[in-house]
Amino acid sequence: MAESNEITLTIDGHEVSVRKGTTLLQAAQEIGTSVPHYCYHPGMSSPAMCRLCLVEVEGAPKPMPSCVTQAQDGQVVHTESELALDMRRGVLEFYLVNHPLDCPICDQSGECKLQDYVHEEGREHGRSREPKRVFGRDDFGGDVLFYGDRCVMCTRCVRFMNEVEQDSRLTVVERGNRSIIDTFFEEGLEGTYWHGNIVDICPVGALVSKDFLHKARAWDLDHTDSVCPSCSQGCNVSLHTRDNLVQRIKPRENLAVNGWWMCDYGRMNYEWINAGHRLEAPLVRADGDTRAMGWKEALKALLERAPTAAAHGVKAVASPHASNEDLAAFQALVRDLGGEDVLYRLRVVENERPLKGFPNLARRRELAPNADGAELLGMTRVGDDDASGGLDEVADHDGLILVLGDDLDDQGEEFGRNAACYIHLGAHGGTAPANAHFLLPVTTFAEQEGTFTNRDGRVQRFWPSMETAGAARPPWFVLGVLLAERTGAPAARSAAESFAQLSSRVDAFAGLTYEGLGARGAVVNETVSLTGGG
Amino acid sequence: MAYPYVSDQEVRVLSTHFGDPSHRRVDTYVERGGYEALKKALEVGPQGVIDVVKDSGLRGRGGAGFPAGVKWSFMPKDSGKPHYLLCNADESEPGTFKDRELLRWDPHQLLEGCLIAAYAIGAEQVYIYCRGEFFETTQILAKALEDAYEKGYVGEDVMGSGTTIHVTVHVGAGAYICGEETGLMNSLEGKRGQPRVKPPFPAAVGAFGMPSTVNNVETLSAVPHIVKNGADWYRQWGTEKSPGTKLFCVSGHVERPGNYELPLGFPLMKLIEEVCGGMKDGRALKSVIPGGSSVPLLNAEECAACSLDYEGVQEAGSMLGCASVIVMDETTDIVKQVRRMVSFYAHESCGQCTPCREGTAWMTKILQRIEDGRGTEEDLDTLLSMSRQMTGTTICVLSDSAAAPVVSSIEKFRDEYLALIRRGERVGAA
Numbered sequence: 001m002a003e004s005n006e007i008t009l010t011i012d013g014h015e016v017s018v019r020k021g022t023t024l025l026q027a028a029q030e031i032g033t034s035v036p037h038y039c040y041h042p043g044m045s046s047p048a049m050c051r052l053c054l055v056e057v058e059g060a061p062k063p064m065p066s067c068v069t070q071a072q073d074g075q076v077v078h079t080e081s082e083l084a085l086d087m088r089r090g091v092l093e094f095y096l097v098n099h100p101l102d103c104p105i106c107d108q109s110g111e112c113k114l115q116d117y118v119h120e121e122g123r124e125h126g127r128s129r130e131p132k133r134v135f136g137r138d139d140f141g142g143d144v145l146f147y148g149d150r151c152v153m154c155t156r157c158v159r160f161m162n163e164v165e166q167d168s169r170l171t172v173v174e175r176g177n178r179s180i181i182d183t184f185f186e187e188g189l190e191g192t193y194w195h196g197n198i199v200d201i202c203p204v205g206a207l208v209s210k211d212f213l214h215k216a217r218a219w220d221l222d223h224t225d226s227v228c229p230s231c232s233q234g235c236n237v238s239l240h241t242r243d244n245l246v247q248r249i250k251p252r253e254n255l256a257v258n259g260w261w262m263c264d265y266g267r268m269n270y271e272w273i274n275a276g277h278r279l280e281a282p283l284v285r286a287d288g289d290t291r292a293m294g295w296k297e298a299l300k301a302l303l304e305r306a307p308t309a310a311a312h313g314v315k316a317v318a319s320p321h322a323s324n325e326d327l328a329a330f331q332a333l334v335r336d337l338g339g340e341d342v343l344y345r346l347r348v349v350e351n352e353r354p355l356k357g358f359p360n361l362a363r364r365r366e367l368a369p370n371a372d373g374a375e376l377l378g379m380t381r382v383g384d385d386d387a388s389g390g391l392d393e394v395a396d397h398d399g400l401i402l403v404l405g406d407d408l409d410d411q412g413e414e415f416g417r418n419a420a421c422y423i424h425l426g427a428h429g430g431t432a433p434a435n436a437h438f439l440l441p442v443t444t445f446a447e448q449e450g451t452f453t454n455r456d457g458r459v460q461r462f463w464p465s466m467e468t469a470g471a472a473r474p475p476w477f478v479l480g481v482l483l484a485e486r487t488g489a490p491a492a493r494s495a496a497e498s499f500a501q502l503s504s505r506v507d508a509f510a511g512l513t514y515e516g517l518g519a520r521g522a523v524v525n526e527t528v529s530l531t532g533g534g
Numbered sequence: 535m536a537y538p539y540v541s542d543q544e545v546r547v548l549s550t551h552f553g554d555p556s557h558r559r560v561d562t563y564v565e566r567g568g569y570e571a572l573k574k575a576l577e578v579g580p581q582g583v584i585d586v587v588k589d590s591g592l593r594g595r596g597g598a599g600f601p602a603g604v605k606w607s608f609m610p611k612d613s614g615k616p617h618y619l620l621c622n623a624d625e626s627e628p629g630t631f632k633d634r635e636l637l638r639w640d641p642h643q644l645l646e647g648c649l650i651a652a653y654a655i656g657a658e659q660v661y662i663y664c665r666g667e668f669f670e671t672t673q674i675l676a677k678a679l680e681d682a683y684e685k686g687y688v689g690e691d692v693m694g695s696g697t698t699i700h701v702t703v704h705v706g707a708g709a710y711i712c713g714e715e716t717g718l719m720n721s722l723e724g725k726r727g728q729p730r731v732k733p734p735f736p737a738a739v740g741a742f743g744m745p746s747t748v749n750n751v752e753t754l755s756a757v758p759h760i761v762k763n764g765a766d767w768y769r770q771w772g773t774e775k776s777p778g779t780k781l782f783c784v785s786g787h788v789e790r791p792g793n794y795e796l797p798l799g800f801p802l803m804k805l806i807e808e809v810c811g812g813m814k815d816g817r818a819l820k821s822v823i824p825g826g827s828s829v830p831l832l833n834a835e836e837c838a839a840c841s842l843d844y845e846g847v848q849e850a851g852s853m854l855g856c857a858s859v860i861v862m863d864e865t866t867d868i869v870k871q872v873r874r875m876v877s878f879y880a881h882e883s884c885g886q887c888t889p890c891r892e893g894t895a896w897m898t899k900i901l902q903r904i905e906d907g908r909g910t911e912e913d914l915d916t917l918l919s920m921s922r923q924m925t926g927t928t929i930c931v932l933s934d935s936a937a938a939p940v941v942s943s944i945e946k947f948r949d950e951y952l953a954l955i956r957r958g959e960r961v962g963a964a
Contacts, residue, residue, distance in 0.1 A: 048731045049886040051927050062926030068731055090923025094892035127916050130899040153891065172726065172885070175709070177895035179885030 007073040012080060024066035024077055025053055035079050036088060036117045038154035038203045040067035043260050043358070044163050050154050052091050052117070056081045063087045085121060092122040098133045098177065099204075100149040108205030110218030114152060135180055140170075141188025142195045143210050143264065148180050151206035157181060157198035164261070164357035165194045181206070193353040193363060196267045200250060201260070211268065212248045216240075221247060224465030225519055227452050229321060229445050230266035232366040234454025236520070237262060239446060239465040245274045246446060246465070254520050257458065261355060263363040273466075277429055279441035280470025286437070295471065299478075302423060302438045303485055306337060309421030312399030314339025317391060318379060319405030320346050320368035322475060323450030324459065325498035326442075327370070327377055328506065329479035330404045330425075336486055337400060342379040345406060346371050347387035364455060369445075373453035376508040376524065391415075404475055405442075408433065425475050441472040448474040449495035451517065453524065459512055460521030539792035541809040545771055545779050548755050549795040552639045558674055560681035563642040569687055571758035575650045576695045578761075583654040587757060589765035591777040595632075596622055596713075596750035597826065597855045599776075599844045602757075608737035609655040610745050617657040618746040620722070621648050621754055623664045623675075624706050624713040627826035628878060629858035632781035633751035635793050637664070637671045640755065641678035645701065647754030649692065650761055652699045655747050660701040663718050666708030676703050710882035714930045715748040717884065728884045729930035750856075752781060771797035776843035776854075786861035787814040798843040802850075805842065806861060817863040821947070825855020827875045828935030830942030831868075852942070868947045869954055872939050873901035879936035890933035893924040897940060904951060907958030914944055914951055 008017045011028050018027045023046075025035050038050035046067045054063035058076040063083060071077075078084055095114060103109040135148025158170045158181060169189050173182045189195040199207045221240040228235040228249065235258035238250045249270050251262035282298035283290055293301075316334040318327055331342050347367040354362035371381070383390030388410035394401060395415045401422040407430050408415055416422035416435040424436035427444050445452075447468045451459050476498040477491075484491035492498035496514040503509040508524050516522060537553030551557035551566075563569070575583045588603030609617060621644070625633035636644060648660045664672045679701055682688045688701050704722055706712045712721040716730035719741040740746025756778065760768045769777045776798040782805060785791045789811030796805065802822065806813065813819055819834045824842070830852040832840060840850035847854040862871065880894035897920060900913050921937035928934070944951060 046731075047886065048929060049888070051887050051889055054927060065731075087923060087927050090920070090927070091888050094888050094896070094923075097892050097896045127912075128896060130896065130903070133895075153885065153888070175711075175885045176880055176883040177885065177891050179891060 007071060009071050009073065009075040009077060011077045018071055020070075022071050024055060024057070024064065024069045024071055024075075027071045028055075028066065028077070028079055033079055035066050036113075036121065037067055038113065038152055039156065041156055041159075041201055041260075044156065044159045047155060047159075050091070050152065052088060054084060054087045054091070055079045056084045088117075088121055089123055092118050093126060093128075095152055096122070096126045097128045097130070098149070099152070100132060102150070105214075106147075106150065106205040107208045107213060108150075108202075108218070112205060113203035133177060138182070139188070140183055140195075140207070141190040142192065143268070144189055144195055144199060145208050145210050145213065146181060147206050147208065150204050151181060152204050153179055153181075154203060155181075156201045156203070157207055160198050160201060161189075161192075161195070164197075164355060165192060166356040167192050169195075170198075193265065194261060194263050194355050196264045197251070197261050209248065216242050216247045222465065223250075224463050225252060226446070226462040226465060227369060227454075227460045228262060228266040229369040229452070230269045230367060231364040232368065232371055232455040233258065233362060233364045234369060234452055234458060234460055234521075235262040235266060235361075236460065237266070239270075241465050244466050246270045252519075256520065257454065257460075258361055259358045261358060261361065263353060263355070265353070265363050273444055273446045275428060278469035278472070279426060279429055279439060280472065281441060282471070283439040284437065285435075285439075295473070295478075298438060298440070299482060299485070302421075303482065305421050305437065306400055306423065309400040309419070310337040310339070312420055313397065314400045314402065315394040315397045316342045316402040317394055317404070317406050317408075318342050318344045318374065320344050320366075320371040320374050321445070322370060322405045323445065323448070323462075323495075324370065324373040324377075324453055324509070325450050325492075325495055325502055326404065326475035326479070327374055327379070328502040329476040329483065329492075329498060330402070331377055331379070332501075332505070333479050333483045333486075334402060336483055337402075339400070339402070342374075342377075343382045343390065343394070344371070344374045344379050345383040345387045345390060346381055348385040360456075366455070369452040369454070372455055372457060373451075373459075376453060376457075377506060403433070403436075404479075425478065427469070427472065440478055441470060442475045442478060443468050443472045447472070450474070450476070451495075451499060451514075451521075454521075457508075457524040458521045459509070459517055459524055461514070461517050461519065539790040539794075539810075541790075541794055543800075543804075543809050544795050545797050546795050547759055547771075547779050548636060548640070548643065548752065549781060549793065550640075552635055552793070554639065557639060558641055558678060560642060560678065560685055560687075563640075564685075567762075568642050568758075569646055569693070571762035572646050572649050572653075572687065573693055575653055575761050576693060576697065580654045580656060583650055583761060586765050587654070587760055590760045590768040591765075591772075591775070592753065592756055592760060592768065593776060593778075593844065594750055595752035595756070595780065595856065596748075597627070597828075597853075599854065602749060602753050605737075605747060605749070606651065606655050608735070609747055610737070611656075613745055615744045616659065617655055618741045618744055619648060619652040619655060619657040619660045620715070620718060620741060620746055620748045621660060621662040621751060622713060622715065622718060622748050623662050623668070623751045624718060625665055625668075625751070626710045626713050627828065627856055627858060628875065629783060629785055629823065629826045629860045630856050631783050631785075631858075632793055632856070634665075634668060634671055635781075636751050636755050637668065637675050641675045642682065643755045643758060644675075644751055645678060645682050645688065647757040648701060649688065649699050650757050651747070651749060651754055653692075653697060657747075658698045658700060660699060661722055661741070662701065662703045663712070663722060664703060664705050665713075666706045668705075672703060672705055679703060709884075710878075711884045711930070711932060714932070717930070718748065719746065726884070728886050729932075731929055773799040773843045773845070775845055780842075780857050782842065783856075783858045784810050784861065785858070787817065787863035787866070788812065788861050789814055796842070799846060800842045802837050802840040802842055802859070805859065806837075810861075813861070813863055817865060819861065820864045820866050821862045821868060823852075823860040823862075823939070824850075824857070825853045826858035827860070827878065828931070828938060829853040829855045830938045831946060832942075833946045867905075868943050868950045869901065869905050872943045873898065873905055875939050876901055876936050879932060883932055883936075887928035887933065889924045889927045890936070893920055893933055894936045896920065897936065901940075904954055907954060909951070909955040909958060911952070911955060913955075914948070918944060
């Protein structure tokens with residue numbers, strides 16, 4: 001059976017075996033040949049209308065659109081033959097008849113498929129001497145601005161709204177070269193939750209983000225693989241940074257999680273990463289006097305003070321925004337100091353925002369990336385759905401208080417006032433940590449390596465995209481050093497080592513290796529229970 | 535009332551009753567032998583109908599000339615799905631006006647043809663897709679359909695046979711591209727009138743995703759005659775490969791333009807000289823477009839040897855298309871004619887495929903510039919290479935159609951282009 005499903009064809013002299021039903025374009029990708037295309041997108045239907053993916057098939061009467069032509073056994077295909085190149089050169093020239101060539105002021109410049117293809121295969125000089133057609137600009141609502149003149153009419157945006165978001169807000173109006181993408185009356189894209197994706201899939205600069213408009217040139221941006229920190233879905237993203245600031249977030253392909261997409265909420269929720277009011281050096285308060293210290297000095301003082309305070313009991317609060325490694329290191333230290341339970345608070349909103357055309361993808365109700373990691377580690381969720389309250393016992397505690405990552409925005413100046421020792425690890429300053437004896441600066445997820453566990457138990461890595469603020473260090477590093485000082489065991493020197501410690505200690509993570517997670521993540525071992533309910 | 539222009543050389547099979555309004559009435563139609571073919575079809579069964587139409591060699595009159603019987607036999611048997619017959623009455627090829635006349639004068643002939651064809655392919659529903667501008671025509675057809683329902687020729691129990699065939703008249707909104715069969719289906723379904731990617735072909739996935747066959751008005755109008763009189767009777771006219779009669783829509787510089795039904799294979803010059811009364815005011819012939827605006831032009835020399843059947847016109851260097859003969863005399867400005875045709879295609883391009891969307895509009899601009907005396911010789915090379923890149927590169931053949939007259943006119947009437955270009959050079963406009 002498996003035999004009959006395989007077919008073998010020759011593309012540009014290379015033999016390739018593919019499953020029946022594979023298109024020529026996909027088959028060419030198998031051997032590393034990318035046939036130019038606009039309208040084809042793996043996540044949507046193929047209208048075969050851009051005519052850019054034309055290839056020569058021996059025996060066929062005319063060039064075939066490779067995006068919809070299914071590979072046949074024994075077929076001989078040429079993607080770079082004189083005929084194929086001539087036809088594609090023609091199509092590219094047709095695009096340039098009306099394209100404004102305003103690359104110097106176009107946001108897409110540098111990541112524009114029209115630029116790329118014309119440079120690769122187009123004519124050296126265009127022959128058109130005619131005046132160009134002018135459409136002008138249109139505000140599509142939401143974050144999207146439409147530059148009609150740049151449009152190559154691939155209709156990816158229309159199909160995304162129809163097929164993937166399944167909220168038909170866009171259409172093609174008019175016909176011939178008067179065709180233009182438009183919204184229905186004044187409705188626009190306002191009130192849709194995934195429309196940012198049409199900016200990503202637009203192969204040219206016709207659809208641009210208002211948020212990103214004229215902010216940076218594409219070639220000045222550094223791209224770092226990451227995981228969206230805005231909800232428990234864990235969409236794979238890429239952080240685009242310049243000048244140590246996140247300029248925009250783009251989705252990164254991962255078919256097991258988010259396909260090619262991400263929601264507008266996650267896309268727009270990045271300014272906090274760039275926030276300026278950062279903690280940049282360990283602050284130690286003693287005898288009514290707070291002063292900045294070096295890490296060594298501060299941690300030494302902490303190790304002297306904390307055990308005494310711990311004798312009166314240990315209360316610990318962590319954040320579901322912290323990585324698995326951070327949470328595990330935190331938990332390990334809490335336990336070593338005689339504490340047990342670690343509390344965390346989580347913001348849960350009323351509505352999920354599913355993307356109808358892609359299975360199991362939504363802006364989830366839980367607005368934190370690692371609540372599942374906290375749960376797998378056995379931490380306890382407290383407080384309300386707006387991530388407030390639940391900390392009354394902690395606030396008045398007179399022993400040792402440890403806080404990781406939670407900014408305690410709802411807590412007043414009273415928080416931790418009675419504590420014998422209050423240790424707060426945070427990235428940003430605030431009012432609540434004012435009583436902290438040790439205020440330790442730590443990095444945000446964008447400045448460190450680590451992993452989050454999404455709602456389906458998928459552990460996914462993220463990478464550092466920005467320089468750390470001042471002397472801030474990753475929590476797993478700071479906490480690991482403290483624990484090592486107490487136990488004599490070696491501290492983790494990398495996120496990988498920290499993850500290894502985690503997976504050897506916590507059953508749920510057993511069997512996972514940091515390297516093995518790769519860029520696509522892996523699902524934690526599901527606990528097999530004979531008695532537990534589903 | 536006699537039909538405007540007739541000729542004694544005509545063989546009037548489909549057009550017998552042109553000019554006779556009484557023939558639109560169902561009683562008159564039946565009196566004159568109407569719906570007998572339907573009765574006969576119901577007796578011989580679907581396969582019998584397909585066989586006789588196949589044997590007759592009837593070829594599609596919409597332009598492509600594909601054998602109708604063969605097309606019907608592509609329809610799946612026992613698919614378990616509803617089948618549809620779509621009658622293409624979206625006649626919009628510039629120079630064509632035969633379907634309108636068939637609909638106006640003999641609506642029951644078409645309805646009978648539709649019913650027979652629907653019966654042959656197992657369709658219980660027929661859609662007659664009428665061109666949006668056919669106001670009067672559509673009303674005549676609707677009235678005829680109403681009468682046919684009343685008489686039991688259409689509906690739940692066709693002529694007491696137990697067969698159900700419904701017919702619906704659907705009026706388009708006036709787009710040339712909806713005459714392309716898959717564009718027609720999209721339009722019928724309420725979508726944008728854009729041709730679909732083939733495969734899948736309509737016989738597998740057609741209107742509403744179901745097996746469908748699309749036939750031209752003239753093709754279906756010929757069916758009752760073939761079923762009634764047999765394949766051999768039909769083959770007495772025409773040639774071996776192009777049997778039967780065909781309506782020729784003659785327009786342009788002839789004394790008596792009009793619709794003439796002639797056997798296929800009729801000599802082109804004889805059509806002009808004898809049937810149409812010769813060139814207007816005795817002027818000399820310059821060029822003929824034999825099959826509607828989407829086929830290559832013929833020059834006078836090529837016309838001389840051209841016989842009007844599918845093969846004969848192809849030999850002469852063009853295509854029979856839907857047999858819309860546009861005759862142009864020596865006073866014709868070929869560049870202007872071509873520019874007008876191409877601008878029609880630019881206007882009617884659905885805008886899906888890049889070569890067509892951009893190419894037709896660009897061609898129009900270049901041709902307009904040449905016409906205005908601001909062209910250059912390089913423009914002709916550009917037009918030719920564009921034409922090559924617009925031919926065979928798109929979903930449907932609209933862009934091929936736009937390119938055909940450009941290529942043939944530059945090949946055959948290059949001097950006219952050059953004259954315009956040089957005139958411009960003389961006055962320094964280029």
